[in-house]
Amino acid sequence: MSTGKEELEVDDDLVELEDDEAPAPVVEVAKTNLSKRRTIDNLLEERRLQRQLADYDFDL
DSSP: OOOSOSOOOOOOOOOOOOGGGOOOOTHHHHHHHHHHHHHHHHHHHHHHHHHHHHHSOSOO
């Protein structure tokens, strides 16, 4: 356990970014991931419906 008397090392090498150098927003990645997820969900739903249709007894 720490006794509270130890000195912690602090890195003061932070680089401040100007407005022009701001990192790109992560929104694009989220949109891409959501789009991929929707595509996968649609394919799985289609596969499920095709399986149900194949299992359906047409001779009722």
